[in-house]
Amino acid sequence: MLKRLFRSRPAMQAAAWLIGTYIGLVYATSRWTLQGYDHVEAALKDGKGVILAFWHGRLLMAAAVRKQTDARVFMLISAHRDGEIIAQGVSRFGVEFIRGSAANPKKPGKNKSGASAIAQMAAALRENAIVGFTPDGPRGPGETLKPGVIRLAQMSGAPIIPAAYSVSRGKRLSTWDRFLLAAPFSRGYYVAGAPITVPAEASGETLDRIRADVEAALIAVTREADALAGRKTED
Template sequence: MLKRLTRHPRFLAAAARLLGLYIALVHRTTRWTLAGDAAIAALQARPGPIILSFWHERIALGPRPWIGMQRLVPALRPKRPQVLVSQHRDGVFIGEVVARFDLDMIYGSTSKGGSQALRTMLKILRKEGVVAITPDGPRGPRRVAAPGVGQLAAVSGAPVLPYAAATTRGFRLRSWDRMLIPLPFSRGLIVLHPPFTVPPHAAEAGRAAVEAALTEVCDAADAWAEARRAGRGGEAELAAAQAIARRAPPAFPAPPAGPGTEAA
């Protein structure tokens, strides 16, 4: 009976509301630091379209960097990101939670509804919109990007903006992604990787670049949080995160030579 109760739509709606309120409390009571000069400058120069990207383990912190971007880039304020979530029951529940942060949902995955979801995201990006993807969701492997993010970036030509956030207080679940659950009244760091575009011929290289960038910003944010917890201040770790946030975008291989073209 308890299992049936926890699957009832009214129970799930109430749980989603409570979890959304809790996440909002965490966001509002955390003192945030931003490492993202290059990303903010790029967004000010070109506020759309954008492919936001973060690891599945950071879903509880996922909306907060976008809120910060909107505050710093006024042209982003009217935009509502469309977040890709699984059609599975867990994905629908997550969608109910994050929808409370002025985000809209696109339901789909690589196994069910993926092609339709990709077409929907392409339409949004062609209208200068914003989409958000967790490339290792909904089932992993952890921190391994699926092909979809590289394909979307290569076909759309929209820049990908990988980011991560970490807090000094929190714990991890024993889930496949080791999901981070932040606690209120923390210090937090947001690391924005400089956005980059993926050439049409380089979908796989783009996927690998997104994976590397996401792991890098996650590790940088976590290193800062760990230093703060250990009482070291985190100045060196913050400087390292700021260096990541200012670096040049990744380079991609040249397109293959066409018929009748001689290799150099």
């Protein structure tokens, strides 16, 4: 009965409203510093769009970055019910959504939505948009880079910019992604790293090395954001 209740449209709408309201409260009551955003601005000047990659656990306040740019901002979101709730919750910030998940090459029979999502993201990048991507989502393992973001960068020519946020007040949850639940009245930091490109002709060991480089860069910017906020990464 409870499961049916929380799957109902009114319950989903209420959850979405709470999420959006909470994000707005945290953003409005906290002091935010952006570091490295010039990397995003410089990449947009090249006209190939930007793939903004961040760990799933740092998803909560990502939508607020929309306020920093005039470019269209898209976010890859799960086609499942939880993804729809999140999409409704943050739509007030002007973020547009692409439903699906990056295709898993190990499960070719389940790749129809993934292939469609990749195609939609590539189309958005051709329009010089920013596409948000959580390369360890939607189910983990946490902070382990899956190949979808590398494939998107290779086929589109858009650079991957590793990014993270952290806050001085908040709690990391006991979920697979160690989700950071930011608290109001915090000091918040957004950190973006240098762009990483994936050559169209890259294959084999080269792609493996780039995947490792992007994963290491994401770990580095996350630690940097935590350090600026006075937070231990594991807390």
